[in-house]
Amino acid sequence: MDPLDRLGRPLHDLRISVTDRCNFRCTYCMPKEIFGRDYAFLPRDQVLSFEEIERAARAFVALGVEKLRITGGEPLVRRDLPHLIAQLATLRTPTGGELDLTLTTNGAALRALAQPLAEAGLRRVTVSLDSLDDAVFGAMNGIDFPVARVLDGIDAALEAGLTPVKINMVVRRGVNEDSVVPMARWARETGVILRFIEYMDVGHSNGWRLDEVVPAADLVESISGVWPVEPIDAGYRGEVAGRWRYLDGLGEFGIISSVTRPFCRDCTRARLSADGQLYTCLFAVTGRDVRAVLRDGSSDEELVAFLADTWRARDDRYSELRAASTSDLPKIEMFAMGG
Numbered sequence: 001m002d003p004l005d006r007l008g009r010p011l012h013d014l015r016i017s018v019t020d021r022c023n024f025r026c027t028y029c030m031p032k033e034i035f036g037r038d039y040a041f042l043p044r045d046q047v048l049s050f051e052e053i054e055r056a057a058r059a060f061v062a063l064g065v066e067k068l069r070i071t072g073g074e075p076l077v078r079r080d081l082p083h084l085i086a087q088l089a090t091l092r093t094p095t096g097g098e099l100d101l102t103l104t105t106n107g108a109a110l111r112a113l114a115q116p117l118a119e120a121g122l123r124r125v126t127v128s129l130d131s132l133d134d135a136v137f138g139a140m141n142g143i144d145f146p147v148a149r150v151l152d153g154i155d156a157a158l159e160a161g162l163t164p165v166k167i168n169m170v171v172r173r174g175v176n177e178d179s180v181v182p183m184a185r186w187a188r189e190t191g192v193i194l195r196f197i198e199y200m201d202v203g204h205s206n207g208w209r210l211d212e213v214v215p216a217a218d219l220v221e222s223i224s225g226v227w228p229v230e231p232i233d234a235g236y237r238g239e240v241a242g243r244w245r246y247l248d249g250l251g252e253f254g255i256i257s258s259v260t261r262p263f264c265r266d267c268t269r270a271r272l273s274a275d276g277q278l279y280t281c282l283f284a285v286t287g288r289d290v291r292a293v294l295r296d297g298s299s300d301e302e303l304v305a306f307l308a309d310t311w312r313a314r315d316d317r318y319s320e321l322r323a324a325s326t327s328d329l330p331k332i333e334m335f336a337m338g339g
């Protein structure tokens, strides 16, 4: 029984945040002025245990979820993460198929964890990297974390077979636009798949402004001025990145253009936060309390019914409705919901 939401969209992808903590302080996500030493992250008893996450994921898979992405905060700071991956890797779709099990990380701890994660059953990773220039990247990640260590983490992922490795680069006007072409050149040479992300108005801490968004069309123009490209059709319904191929055959890149080309109509994604709230849109204001259902003695059938009801009631399409006025609405920070 695969539920459809009120706009006829199925539930195929689940993002699971395993922590609201992060070892970076990216200016556009968790600026250090706000998320300093005194910031109160979730206490441990409010965070879902691995057993609770696995049980929830199993219920989602019964409803049609085929892709699980582990995220955060920074997922690699959650202790014993390979244990969770091993638990999730045993899940099968109702027809017996394996899940697409992946993870998004800043890469800082990948050198140590890529191999154990691969052995536990992780299929592939997405690594966030906003520039190859240490001054630009260090300022954006808020802690002067060096590019070389992320590149080493990416090498570790490639060596461990966590492929294809995708790279997320948030582009912010006046901050890292000059890094776009060097990043594209590096991705072409390395064989990783680069995806540019339009800077989004998630949360409130980043003081988002529309004029800081570099539209997808500008990104394509910058790159095609160096290497000619052509668009590729979406691989599947719910693929959020528009894709372009280099005409010289040296790979492709994607753009996640939530601001200038919203993809709400094809959004098949739900998010489970570290404290067990279910959000049906990245820009949602309220979630549904899955943790309460996991902890109140409900049966697995009752859990599945709760999730199905939530999905059937879904009518979110924030990015289509986005306007200057909506950026002031109350919103949940991305690290708290799960990026």
Ligand code: SAM
Binding pocket: 022, 028, 029, 071, 072, 073, 074, 075, 104, 105, 106, 126, 127, 128, 168, 169, 170, 197, 198, 199, 200, 201, 202, 206, 334, 335, 338, 339
């Ligand atoms: N810590 C992990 C990481 O760095 O990939 C996972 C969580 S992070 C919130 C997930 C992704 O969201 C990262 O690629 C990050 O760059 C992106 N992100 C965070 N805030 C954003 C914003 N305001 N606009 C666009 N992307 C954003």
